[in-house]
Amino acid sequence: MSDAFWQSVDLSTFWEYRQVLLAGLWFNVYVFACSATVALAVGLAAALLRVNRSWPFRWIGTVHVELFRNAPDYIMVVWVHFVLPLLLGALIGRRLEIHPFVSAVIALGFVYSGYFAETFRAGIQAIPVGHVEAARACGMADRLILRRIILPQVVRRMLPEAVNQFVSLFKATTIVSLIAVPDLMYQVSMVIATEMRPLPLYTGAALTYFAVIYFVATGVRLLSERWRNKIYA
Amino acid sequence: MSNWERLVWNQQGVLLQGLGVTVEVCLIAFAVAITGGLTLCLIRTYFPPLRFAAIVLIEFFRATPIFVQLVWIAYVWPELFGWPNSFFTAGWLALGLQSSGYLAETFRAGIEGVARGHREAGYSVGMSPLLVFQRIVMPQAVLTVSPSIVNQFTVIVKSSTLISVITVQDLMFQAMKLVNVWYEPIEILTVTAGIYIVMVFLVSTAGKMLADLLRRRYGLAAA
Numbered sequence: 250m251s252d253a254f255w256q257s258v259d260l261s262t263f264w265e266y267r268q269v270l271l272a273g274l275w276f277n278v279y280v281f282a283c284s285a286t287v288a289l290a291v292g293l294a295a296a297l298l299r300v301n302r303s304w305p306f307r308w309i310g311t312v313h314v315e316l317f318r319n320a321p322d323y324i325m326v327v328w329v330h331f332v333l334p335l336l337l338g339a340l341i342g343r344r345l346e347i348h349p350f351v352s353a354v355i356a357l358g359f360v361y362s363g364y365f366a367e368t369f370r371a372g373i374q375a376i377p378v379g380h381v382e383a384a385r386a387c388g389m390a391d392r393l394i395l396r397r398i399i400l401p402q403v404v405r406r407m408l409p410e411a412v413n414q415f416v417s418l419f420k421a422t423t424i425v426s427l428i429a430v431p432d433l434m435y436q437v438s439m440v441i442a443t444e445m446r447p448l449p450l451y452t453g454a455a456l457t458y459f460a461v462i463y464f465v466a467t468g469v470r471l472l473s474e475r476w477r478n479k480i481y482a
Numbered sequence: 483m484s485n486w487e488r489l490v491w492n493q494q495g496v497l498l499q500g501l502g503v504t505v506e507v508c509l510i511a512f513a514v515a516i517t518g519g520l521t522l523c524l525i526r527t528y529f530p531p532l533r534f535a536a537i538v539l540i541e542f543f544r545a546t547p548i549f550v551q552l553v554w555i556a557y558v559w560p561e562l563f564g565w566p567n568s569f570f571t572a573g574w575l576a577l578g579l580q581s582s583g584y585l586a587e588t589f590r591a592g593i594e595g596v597a598r599g600h601r602e603a604g605y606s607v608g609m610s611p612l613l614v615f616q617r618i619v620m621p622q623a624v625l626t627v628s629p630s631i632v633n634q635f636t637v638i639v640k641s642s643t644l645i646s647v648i649t650v651q652d653l654m655f656q657a658m659k660l661v662n663v664w665y666e667p668i669e670i671l672t673v674t675a676g677i678y679i680v681m682v683f684l685v686s687t688a689g690k691m692l693a694d695l696l697r698r699r700y701g702l703a704a705a
Contacts, residue, residue: 254562315683316679318686319636319678319679319680319682319683319686320640320675320678320679320682321639321640321641321642321643321678321682322640323643323644323654324643324654324671324674324675324678325675327658327671328671328672328675331661331667331671332667332668332671332672335667335668336668416545420546420547420548421547422547423547423549423550424547424549424644426549427549427647434549434550434553447557447558448557448558448561448562451550451553451554451557451558452554452558454550454554455546455550455551455554458545458546458547458550459542459545459546462545462546462547463541463545466545
């Protein structure tokens with residue numbers, strides 16, 4: 250027992266492979282950045298549909314949100330990776346291959362767009378009607394109102410909630426290893442396959458993710474609070 | 483549509499068996515999460531000697547991805563602690579522990595949300611701290627946080643898809659097995675995704691209804 254304990258705390262094997270593993274961690278960041286961009290763009294579009302005046306648009310927005318918010322991210326990643334190329338291929342009439350990285354970004358981006366849509370919507374609906382009416386009375390067009398009056402306030406309001414969702418999204422990037430995107434977890438399992446020493450490697454991976462997520466999230470929360478306070482003051 | 487019949491309808495026994503395992507794991511994990519979360523929260527709030535340890539555990543469970551925790555508990559813990567001795571146990575343990583970290587923070591928000599005056603009123607009529615906690619703080623805290631607790635259950639259901647990776651034979655596992663037998667993923671994966679989405683949708687709708695009910699009946703805002 251104590252032997253196993255020292256084996257798993259002894260991280261020298263983990264350290265030995267630091268270059269490969271670091272490259273894997275960068276892949277996590279890379280997947281995160283791309284899918285966060287997709288999630289924000291699609292989420293904003295869905296939120297705008299949900300607050301639209303005509304009901305068919307609202308309905309599409311609601312279906313989008315309910316579909317993706319209630320879908321487990323692993324099955325969505327698998328579905329996009331295995332099913333989507335076949336469906337699209339049948340549509341255009343030839344074989345289609347989607348790179349695992351692209352599947353991962355599409356799947357995670359769309360799943361998290363559901364969460365971001367709700368955050369955006371809550372932010373939009375929290376803005377007093379008077380602001381929009383005042384802008385309209387000044388003769389601003391709808392798109393200008395969105396850009397100058399609504400979005401700047403929404404971003405500030407939704408920031409704490411959005412940071413939480415970015416954290417969840419980053420944590421979700423670990424599952425892309427399951428469709429062979431070479432992220433940290435993937436590299437860890439590759440190293441385990443050659444070294445046959447799962448204890449220190451899995452422990453090292455857990456500690457690395459914990460350190461990265463905990464400190465970055467705390468730092469970002471601190472900065473965003475400071476920024477919000479400065480603007481509200 | 484014979485494909486649907488061959489690939490999904492004729493395999494319903496296997497899929498339902500997997501669904502049963504999924505439900506079982508999720509319920510056990512939910513019980514573990516509530517018990518663990520409450521324990522961690524009480525230690526953090528009322529038992530200073532172990533407060534630091536509780537905070538470390540809560541932050542570790544919250545800041546580590548579930549997939550990483552899952553393989554860590556499944557492959558490292560048996561060597562480290564001699565337990566869990568099966569992947570099934572490792573599955574619900576990992577899901578439960580991850581959510582206990584989140585629930586500990588939810589419970590804490592609920593307890594701290596109880597107005598100070600209520601507690602002081604309890605003390606001023608001569609109630610002991612334990613009685614104040616039991617009669618004044620706990621009932622109010624449980625009501626305010628119950629919608630969040632239901633939400634945490636949806637997180638457990640969603641994360642439970644990952645236990646298929648450590649070969650627990652849940653719905654996801656059976657679906658992937660069928661995919662690997664037939665090499666025709668369209669129908670199986672779509673139906674499986676649909677089952678999961680409906681399941682999570684039902685749970686989260688129940689949570690929303692609960693929150694509305696509490697707001698109407700007790701005038702409580704969701705924590």
